[in-house]
Amino acid sequence: MQLALYRYSLPFRRPLMFKGERLANREGLLVSINGQWGEIAPLPGFSTETLAEAEAESLACLAALSRGEIVSPTLPSVQFGFDCVQRSLPLNLPEPLPPYPLLQGAPAALIQSLSTADWQASPPSRLKLKVARYAMEEELALIEQLAARLPTTKLMLDANGGWTREDALRFCECLPLEHIDYLEEPCAAFADTIVVAEATGVSIALDETLSRREEWYGHPQIKALVIKPTLIGLLSACEALVKRARVDSLRVVISSSFESDLGLGLLSRLASEWAPHEPPGLDTGHWLTERMTTAGGEVITDSLKCLYLNC
Secondary structure: OOOEEEEEEEEEEEEEOOOOEEEEEEEEEEEEEEOOOEOOOOOOOOOOOOHHHHHHHHHHHHHHHHHHHHHHHHHHHHHHHHHHOOOOOOOOOOOOOOOOOOOOOOHHHHHHHHHHOOOOOOOEEEEEEEEOOOOOHHHHHHHHHHHHHHOOOOOEEEOOEEHHHHHHHHHHOOHHHHHHEEEEEEEOOOHHHHHHHHHHOEEEOOOOHHHHHOOOOOOEEEEEEEEEHHHOHHHHHHHHHHHHHHHOOEEEEEEEOOHHHHHHHHHHHHHHHOOOOOOEEOOOOHOOOOOOOOOOOOOOOOOOEEEEEEO
């Protein structure tokens, strides 16, 4: 059995903030079993485990595999990586739909960049915007600009649970709802999110609620499930959410956690399998300055730190 584990560090084009933590590089692990690859990349501020913890469990799992044992990782990012390397994807998957654009950054800078964006001739059907990060008035002004310049584009707003119930209510009362596709996780507590949805009429998508494995129930204002396999872990748990969404007639969006291009490729194939008619939320690769794979899909190991190699 061929087993390997590598560590990578990829620079961001500019430092990004993740739940108050400023990161200049995206760090993670690549695991290989008999030539098939998976990615293990806990996201600081969002994952429950650290990269050091994921590395320790990955090494222990590989050592156990080399002894012929069956392994069952417990950390979500490790579960995702090991599930990917041991899973056979269906043949003849449809080509994945192109991901929708993601806007993230200071509202003033984003407003300025709208004049140079090449969307006027061919505007995207949907656009994702991170909110609950800057002054509310600035974010609302940006949304007004987007709605005015891209009148046919629906906005998917993602608050990452960043508001109190009161702030979320104040924000949603000022939204041009006809331009909003949905608001993703306005509050940290599911109960508060439902109160906001009922009071303002805004459509809701669930994300962190799913990643944290918290209880939730169907509601007419819930429109979509945003599934982040790196944070949820087991592919079987992700598939259970996909099945639940189909029962409740909810849209499924397979979304990234700033993985490398290798991880984004894995997520793209899962999106083709689980949600072939929904554009995935995978427009994070452009934030990274380097790639992990060649144009032909081969992993470039020369620049990686080898942590384990057993041929």
